[in-house]
Amino acid sequence: MRRKILIVFLVALVAICSLPGVAAEKKLTVISGWSGPEMDAFMPVLEAFEKETGIDVDYQIYRAEDLAVLLPAQFDAKTAPADVIFMWAWFIAKHAEDGHVLDMTGYLNEADFIPGALDPVKSGDKLYGGVYTGKVKPGFWYRKSFFEKHGLEAPKTWTEFTALCSKIQRISGIKAAIASGNGVGWPLSDITEHFIASYAGPDITHALIDKKISWQDPVVASVFKDKLVPLLKAGYFSEPIEWTMAADLWWGGEYGLFFMGSWITGMVEDPDDLGVFSLPDCKGIVFAPDYAFAPAYTKYPEEAKRLLAFLSTKGQEIQVTAGGHISTYAKVPLSVYPAVDREVAALLEGVVALPDLDDTIGGEWQPAFWDQLKLLWVSPGRVDEVLETLQRKAE
Amino acid sequence: MPVSGTCPGGDSVGQTRGRIFFFLPALILLAAFVVYPVINTVWLSFQTPEGEFSFLKNYAEILSEPELVDLRGFKRGFPYGALIHNIMWIVIHLPLTVMLGLILAVILRDVKGGAVIKSIIFLGMVTPMVVGGIILRFLFDGSVGILPSFLNLFGITRRTLTAHPDTALFALILGSLWLWTPFSMVLYSAGLETIPEYVYEAAVIDGASPLRIFFLITVPLLRPVTGVVITMTFLWVLKIFDIVYVATMGGPGGASNVLALQMYMYAFRQFNANAAAVVATFLMIVALIVSIPTFRALRGDEA
Structure with missing residues (x-):
């Protein structure tokens, strides 16, 4: 009798897990080095993405120095700790050459960004990452x-x-x-x-x-x-x-x-x-802009690319309102910046x-x-x- | 000749099988996570990044780099290269750890509240090395650090000891002493408990002075403990990484660089696994050269 109950229970469990919306619920993970007030200023960006797409996003903190140690080993094992990772541009470019980074070509329009902003994550005609806000x-x-x-x-x-x-x-x-x-x-x-x-x-x-x-x-x-x-x-x-x-x-x-x-x-x-x-x-x-990429080993490549594109465009507008960041996305209006950042942006004129x-x-x-x-x-x-x-x- | 059904050691076949059964998981884990990585690392050290066998070429190249040995240092001062810095760590750190640990253990043995003081000293040992490294940064800071403030009492100008090439390595060694001496103190304290009280009583009756008792009874009877302390401290110093990484990152100008940090730089900054394997193999060989004779000598003592 007990055995029968156990079998029925296991079959029911498998059936429930197979239902769409349970097993197929997608959750993306984003890694960056921001913690404390910097993280607080970044969270509204991820919340806006969740609201727009209905995809949950989990945020984890890793310093770039630690990622430099962790990622090469993970890539060799054909896995990655997150779906979108903020990292040094040279690191993204290097690992893109080895096939560890998703191709973002076609997801971002270069003309919408300040000149040269995407260059560090490009290889020939291919684009291997997204550009976020920068710091002057x-x-x-x-x-x-x-x-x-x-x-x-x-x-x-x-x-x-x-x-x-x-x-x-x-x-x-x-x-x-x-x-x-x-x-x-x-x-x-x-x-x-x-x-x-x-x-x-x-x-x-x-x-x-x-x-x-x-x-x-x-x-x-x-x-x-x-x-x-x-x-x-x-x-x-x-x-x-x-x-x-x-x-x-x-x-x-x-x-x-x-x-x-x-x-x-x-x-x-x-x-x-x-x-x-x-x-x-x-x-x-x-x-100096921040760069992010989607590893080739993400479980959800399309969603990861969508998040990366969002961060590079609409996300920047939300981020700059918190102060301390300058957008690389040319469509962000100057009016959304705090006054002190407009003063900083003015220094860039003529240089x-x-x-x-x-x-x-x-x-x-x-x-x-x-x-x-x-x-x-x-x-x-x-x-x-x-x-x-x-x-x-x-x- | 063994009796049928009995192994040469006298155990039954069943007992031997049982032992193999319990030994096998550990053997498999050791083979997978220790033996294989060690063999692979040694093999990597003989290869070029392209995978060609190069025998000792990597060793010749790496050991001749100024990051490892910089003879110009003997004219100009720090840096001398990671290998020489490691030797300096050993020469300074090792005797001080042994002496301080022994002295503290002897002094605190009969002092009222000695256990509490030992516990406080032991805090250094239980502090994670990364946290220790961060504390060292502040401890030696010219503005807020305790040591520069103390030295200032004697007219020495305040300065951040980890920021200057002539003091960075010594500051780290001093900090490491704070973190590691509790280990030797605890071992010596345990060792002192094993010396029978009547030995001391006999010495006192014979009119031996405290100094003679220390040098002729305590020190010789603690020889096995000293062997363990020396070996463990040597290995600790040889693989020192975390506090250097956190406190100075090997700087300034490589003045406090050490072999383990240089191995990290090769592996995770140059992405040159072969160069890193050379340093790792070198460290392993030195560790074996030192630890095997020590453990043999200790076994001899026990016998």
């Missing part, structure tokens, strides 16, 4: 109240910039003119890229990315030796400090300037007190938008770049050795 790395942030209190002004020439640093350095209670943020090294790379774009120019930045010019070339070396190193030797930059702590110390008045991306607007108590200036003679500003140098090159070179800059910051006299190492790693 416009230059040095300051507190307007701090500048007013001490009679300081944003510089318009290199001489004025060094004079400003000197003046801030002499203010009582100031530890150094500029707070140097440190993570694993990337905030220093942002500063350096800004110097290269300003004093060697956007073409040199592109040439360095394409490995068409040496890091020891006189033009590149001059940016380091004539601009960056004298400031470091003068002690205008602090030694590298964990970047979130550096932001607090700068906001608290221990430093006068802080180089950071546009996401700083979402990190401070009063964004209206924020002012920003680029280096005098700046010819290019880094505009070339550049890709993030180390994110674009990637690979082993990227952490080497971060690491060598950490050395340069505390030992500026070793600049030749730093440039030699960067060139050796680039070869």
